[in-house]
Amino acid sequence: MARIAFIGLGxxxxxxxxxxxxxxxxxxxxxxxxxxxxxxxxxxITVTASGADAAKxxxxxxxxxxxxxxxxxxxxxxxxxxxxxxxxxxxxxxDVADARAAAAKALAAGMQFVDAPVSGGTGGxxxxxxxxxxxxxxxxxxxxxxxxxxxxxxxxxxxEAGAGQAAKxxxxxxxxxxxxxxxxxFVLGEKLGLSHQALFDVASTSSGQCWSLTTxxxxxxxxxxxxxxxxxxxxxxxxxxxxxxxxxxxxxxKSGAVTEIGKHAAEIYQRFSDDGNGGVDFSGIINAIRARxxx
Numbered sequence: 420m421a422r423i424a425f426i427g428l429g430x431x432x433x434x435x436x437x438x439x440x441x442x443x444x445x446x447x448x449x450x451x452x453x454x455x456x457x458x459x460x461x462x463x464i465t466v467t468a469s470g471a472d473a474a475k476x477x478x479x480x481x482x483x484x485x486x487x488x489x490x491x492x493x494x495x496x497x498x499x500x501x502x503x504x505x506x507x508x509x510x511x512x513x514d515v516a517d518a519r520a521a522a523a524k525a526l527a528a529g530m531q532f533v534d535a536p537v538s539g540g541t542g543g544x545x546x547x548x549x550x551x552x553x554x555x556x557x558x559x560x561x562x563x564x565x566x567x568x569x570x571x572x573x574x575x576x577x578x579e580a581g582a583g584q585a586a587k588x589x590x591x592x593x594x595x596x597x598x599x600x601x602x603x604x605f606v607l608g609e610k611l612g613l614s615h616q617a618l619f620d621v622a623s624t625s626s627g628q629c630w631s632l633t634t635x636x637x638x639x640x641x642x643x644x645x646x647x648x649x650x651x652x653x654x655x656x657x658x659x660x661x662x663x664x665x666x667x668x669x670x671x672x673k674s675g676a677v678t679e680i681g682k683h684a685a686e687i688y689q690r691f692s693d694d695g696n697g698g699v700d701f702s703g704i705i706n707a708i709r710a711r712x713x714x
Contacts, residue, residue, distance in 0.1 A: 424477035432483035434544040437462035442569035447473040487517025503529040522580035531559040536587040554582030591663035602705035637702040651703035658697035
């Protein structure tokens, strides 16, 4: 079992770190939010006064932070105290360029590095069923994989540093687009007199089948575990989906890729968020589509 530092113990990082404790690892952690620290203590995580304190003596340092600027700033402190050869794993969802900059910092300091963003939401974090998309040298990935397996059910090595982030933003662009498509189909079905269940029964077993429909259905009823059955409480908040959509569009612009539907989807989530729905599950976008369709 490993000595692990976990920086960022929020809605995702907290349960991920708790699963590492359950697996028998010794976990020290830090977060800026007192409530997150209280939950971490209750889960058996040793709470420290700073991220640097957590990283001292750790064999592996995992970060789960809001944005690339936070990761890069944290690395300045963490790399200064970690022992040479420590494995750094960043599970935040950040820009590909920031992931590569974090890798460069870690490697220059004599560390190993893997970017390993996740898919699966808070439910997957709690259940230990996340998917990890990893980038970095193969030997670093091989070191990280057994620990990541304590937090997820699928770990994919996507390539060199930054490849994990690239896979994440491409995947979530598909997710964001598909949820809008499914929501629009249900609103159209309502206008045409179709019941939700009838449309679900057809589309879920036909060519319209997708995760946004069969696992995360945006109307209550057909999929009892979807947020639509719980007043659209996240889940995966609209603010986070918007962040990922904007990351995908930033990457598209830098790389020269044409993603017209992705761009329009980002604009739709931006409008929904600006209307005060950033904390609503992203599947709640159906309510905005329904409202714009006249109820």
